[in-house]
Amino acid sequence: MGGVGKTELALQYALKYQENYPGGLCWLQVRGADLGTQLISFGRRDLGLTIPDELEFNDQVRYCWRNWPQGTVLIVLDDVPSFSKDYKKRIEPYLPPAQSRFKVLITSRQRPGASYRRIDLDVLSPEAALKLLESLVGKERIDKELKEAEALCEWLGYLPLGLELVGRYLDLDQSLTIAKVQKRLEKKKLATKALLCPTEQGEMTAQLGVAAAYELSWQELPPEAQQLGCRLSLFATAPFDWPLVESCLIETEDEDDSEEEQEELEELRDRFLVNPNMLALTENKTYRLHPLIREFFQTKLAQLPEADSYKQSFCQAMAAKAKEIPKTPTRDQIAAVTPAIPHLAEAATVFTNWIRDEDLLSLFTGLGRFYEGQGSYNQAERWWELCLEITRSRLGEKHPDVATSLNHLAENYFNQGRYDQAQSLYVKALELRKELLGEEHPDVAETFNDLAVFLEDQGLFDRSESFFLKALEIRKTLLSEDHPDLVLSLNNLGRVYWIQERYDQAKSLLDQALEMTKKLLSEDHPYKIYILNNLGALYSAQGDYHQAEDLYHKALEIARHRLSEKHPHVAHILNNLANLYNLQGQYDQAEPLLLQALDIIKPCLGKKYPHVAHILNGLGNLYNLQGQYDQAETFYQQALKIRQHWLGEQHPHIAESLNRLADLYYSQEQYDQAETFYQQALKIRQHWLGEQHPHIAESLNRLADLYYSQEQYDQAETFYMQALEMRKGCLGEQHPHIADSLNNLANLYYSQEQYDQAEPLYQQALDMNKKLLGRKHIYVAHILNNLANLYNIQGQYDQAKPLYIEALDMKKQLLGKNHPDLVVSLNNLANFYYSQEQYDQSETFYMQALEMRKGCLGEQHPHIADSLNRLADLYYSQEQYDQAETFYMQALEMRKGCLGEQHPHIADSLNNLANFYYSQEQYNQAEPLYIEALEIAERKLGSNHPKTVTCRDNLERLRDIRNNP
Missing domain, CATH: 1.25.40.10 (Tetratricopeptide repeat domain)
Structure with a gap:
């Protein structure tokens, strides 16, 4: 390649080591000159030889070699154009005899054969390029505009010739800034004065500017190679795989013809572009044009009548490549398409006008999916926004592709926690799709599904369920029974059921979805990650922690293998697994998982995104459970501030953060602060969810607990009753939350010694949980404990003791033998024996409780x-x-x-x-x-x-x- 400093290096070598060549140095310019004539002139002029005129021309050359002064000689043949037949005709006859004292140094843009000892020159490293520029313009100017200087070196592709020309240009005008030269280069490209060879070269070795140097190589290319170079200039400056080039240039579908065209392209590539170093073959077996050669080829492309056609073919090929990227790409799929991404981006941004209407959506969708597949939602956002802008401009407001663009952008905003923007776009997408496609269409089902996911996240479960059901109904009507989209619908509907604690319905749907993935998709398909994660959450909610842990680990293994170690889905599963360990009191296992999740999610979304707040809340819970209240408060406050920044003051997630802080203050008996935050959370939920909602009942229940702890029993009873009635209205007469309210009321009456009122409520709660959750569930164990306490305080010891033991055994079975929750049962049994003055047995259980707490809590x-x-x-x-x-x-x-x-x-x-x-x-x-x-x-x-x-x-x-x- 021209401009890398071959001539300069040869000259520096000759000057530095001239003492090693007592027989002399001879510099011969090969390109555009007759080698024999130069040699004879050198013999007469510099060696003082008297060469007989009567000798034939070739004999005169040989005379020079025979009469050359004694000693080792360095012969430099500068800029040999070719090592083909032309070399044998124009150069070989004039080479020195095969004597060891004659050393020949050749510079060339071409690669010689294997018999030559070759030193390949590349462009400079970024550090060396900056150092060269500094030597030309001075250290002070570089230090003043360091970033601009680094960008300039990069734009010039670290080419020594370009750097020297620009450096000398800057040196001529001390008032000229590097940034201004950069702008000129970006505007005028190779025609910029800075890249033209100055009339007064001073100490410069090069005789030509960049464009003129490349023009020499261009003239030696056959038309087919020139055309190939022009078409390669359409690719971005990044390396490209050769099959991607073939997809642009080979249009025939006939296999034999295609193979023949492939061979012809490879011949042109290797012989005329790679061999003269105009096209670089990288270590990864990809190809790359130097930025300035690319600029040169682009100027030539602009002169071709076929330029528009070439650009259209390029965009078509890039759109076809983009279609290969699935909605949820795996790690391997991302790795396979990564080399093509800069070129897809080039088509989408530089050659937008040459993209066909039918390819617009595909190209931008591929780019968006590529970045979202890695959790880089902020990078994906750019492509979704550009897609919407261009489809609207090109296709008009009323077009299905515009609706799809709205839906994609809405999903992106949702993943970043920008909920107001997401909701607005989802609604627009749904309305537009209904208008253009009718109510029964897969695209309409997609938006119903996505909007349902959004509503579920906001706690609007009834509306969410309704939309999930609509999506499922449409898909069942229009798609085959074994279509992958049905898997997603079943999974999503199952998730909203487990959140509502409709566990049997949830399990049925999630199991169906899992079976379909086994039948339709690969064992480690990304859809399986979602289903296993949701099943893990379902089993965790039911107290089956061992099964939940196994499912989370399976989901985590697939996510890491298929998506990458640093994907947001991995962070989400780690967070869930940590919460599971929290429930089991395994805090040492929970903490590193939460910290890992935080490390993953921050680079993907930034340090102040709502999803980061979710993990910060998890850390707050962890430290709160361990009694590290200051640390817990710090994390809760950070989470609240992030959510307030993104979501405003009136959002369900703000209410969640306020409740977390209120719980923290409540556990420290800072009741006034706790009440303030509980009340704020209640108002936000009422504003967002209306007056009748399970979350409103939860807030009432928290306030009732607060008043109960302060022995404000009348207020507590009022709020417990309100929560109970609201839960019945929202959830029906049979639900775990109804059992929870009954248990809370029973506790209240127990504390007031109204035992006759407490007992039937405990029994109702116990029977309901056994029916809904099974006879072996942690909630069942809790009520057994409470009922045993009731019998114990009334002196009904024969009834109390078996219930205490049953509760303890159940907890051991469900939670393992070392869990903080077992302490409650151990303490209750100790109290039981204490009340009967059986102090030795009481001491045994108190000591067990103490040791267990030390083991779990430190x-x-x-x-x-x-x-x-x-x-x-x-x-x-x-x-x-x-x-x-x-x-x-x-x-x-x-x-x-x-x-x-x-x-x-x-x-x-x-x-x-x-x-x-x-x-x-x-x-x-x-x-x-x-x-x-x-x-x-x-x-x-x-x-x-x-x-x-x-x-x-x-x-x-x-x-x-x-x-x-």
């Missing part, structure tokens, strides 16, 4: 302090005062370490320790503890909180005794 956790406190109470009851004091003190110190000095639980521990000293008449030690407990309670809970009242009463009782001994 040595420092508020729940560990709770276990220590229970043991202290036990030892106190047995008058083992030293042990009791030790455990009370340990509980206090642990709570301070975990929760800080001013937490309501600190007030509890201080009060317990004060009670201990009070009972032993150690009033001097008890009083300051009561005072400190009261101050914390008043500050954190308010003057009228039940705990505050208890602390105040205890202090007054102590003072009364001291004042009235």
Whole structure:
């Protein structure tokens, strides 16, 4: 290739090592000159030879060689045009004799045969190119415009000739900026003055500008090779596979004719473009034009009458390639099409006017799918937006392709969490498709399905279900029974059923979808990822954690294999798996998965997208469960801010974040803050979902729990009743959420010692859950525990004990033998034996609970302090005062370490320790503890909180005794 510095390198070598050649240096220009004449002139002029005129011309040449001065000689043959027959005729007769003292150095744009020792020159590295430019214009100018200088080097393709010409051009005008030269180059291409050889070359070796240098090579090409070069210039500057070129140039469908054309193209390519280095063969067996050669060929293409036809063929071929990209491309499919993407993009942006109307959608859809298939939604967005813009401009507003473009862009916005924009476009797409295609069409079904996914995400389950059913009905009517689109419809409808806890219906549909994938698609088809993930969520919701974990792992394996390690779907499954481990108390396993998911999703979507907030909430849950409240709050707040930024203040996802924060404050007994956030979440849900919705009932239930914890029983009962009635209205009389409301009301009556009202509610809830969820379910175990507590407190020990044991055994079976939820059952059994003064058995269960908590939560956790406190109470009851004091003190110190000095639980521990000293008449030690407990309670809970009242009463009782001994 011209311009890489072959002549300059040969010259630098000759000058540097001239002492190694005492016989002299002879520089002979080959292209456009007679070699023999130059040699004879050199002999007479530089060697002082008297060459007899009567000798034949070739004999005069041989005379020069015979009489050459002694010593090693360097002969440079610069710019040999060819090593073919022309070489044998024009050059071989004049080469020196085969003596070791004659060393011949040849520069050429062509590749010589294998017998030559060859050094191939390429363009410079980016670093070397920048260094060359710096040597010409000065370090100060480069430092001032470093990014512009790097971009300039890249535009010039790191070609030494281009860099030297532009560098000297800049040096002539010190006021000229690099950025301005770049603009001139982009506008005028090779005709820019900076790329023309200056009239005063100074120290430049090159005699020609870039275009003139390439013109020499162009003139040596046959017309067919010139045409091929022009057509290759349509490709982007990136490498391209040769079959992609063939798809543009070979139009015949006849196999024999096609093979013949392939051979002819390969011959032209290798002999006339690759061999003279005008076309580079890369290490990956792809081909690439140097940017400046590409510019040169494009100027020649513009002069051809067939230029428009060539551009149309190029665009057609790129559209055909784009059609090969499926909606959910696998990792292998992405890898296979990746080399073609820059060229598809070139067709879509540079040659838009030459794309046929029928190819517009295919080309842009392929590009959008390519990036979305890797989770790069922001990169895909550009292509979907451009697709909509161009289809509207070219085809008009009322065209099916415009509707499809709207649908694609809506899906992209949805995946990025831009919900308002997504909804608007989905609605437009649906209306347009109905208008143009009628109600019964696969495209209409697609939009119904996509809009249903959107509505489900927003918590609008009834509307979502309705749209999923419409999509499924249309597809069943129009498509065959074994069409892959039915798989998606069954999967999506199954998902909305499990979210609504209609588990039997959900499982039936998801199982159907899974069987269809096994029958219709490959074992590791991407559709299987969605189905396995949803089945995992279904089993998790039903408490079958082992089955759920197995399904998540299968989904994860396929996603990693088929989509890539860094795909958003992988992050989604990791998040679900982490949540599963959270449910089982396996926090050490959950945390790294959530962090992995976060690392995957951030590069795909950016650090401040709604999907990132989803994982941040998961991390908040993890730390909240472990009692790391400060960390939990940080993640919850980050998630809330991200959602507020993208979704505004009135959105269901904002309500979810507010509820998370409220739960956190509730667990720390910061009831005022919790109530504020619960109320805000309720208002948002009412605004978004209306007055009657399961999520509204959930918010009412949370508020009822809050009032219940503060012993505001009337308010709690009102909200529990409202939640129950709303759930019945929305979900029917038989639903797990109805059982939950009945259980909550029963707990309320239990706390008020209204046992006759509590028992039938517990029984109703238990029977309902057994019927709906099966006899072995975690919710069943919870109600068994509650019912056992009821019997225990009434002294009905024979009825209580078997229920406690049944609940514990069920939890062990469902959750494993080491789960935080087992602690509740162990503590209940300990309480059961404690109430009967069977202290040894009680101690055994309390100790088991303590060890289990340590195993699940570590040595420092508020729940560990709770276990220590229970043991202290036990030892106190047995008058083992030293042990009791030790455990009370340990509980206090642990709570301070975990929760800080001013937490309501600190007030509890201080009060317990004060009670201990009070009972032993150690009033001097008890009083300051009561005072400190009261101050914390008043500050954190308010003057009228039940705990505050208890602390105040205890202090007054102590003072009364001291004042009235």
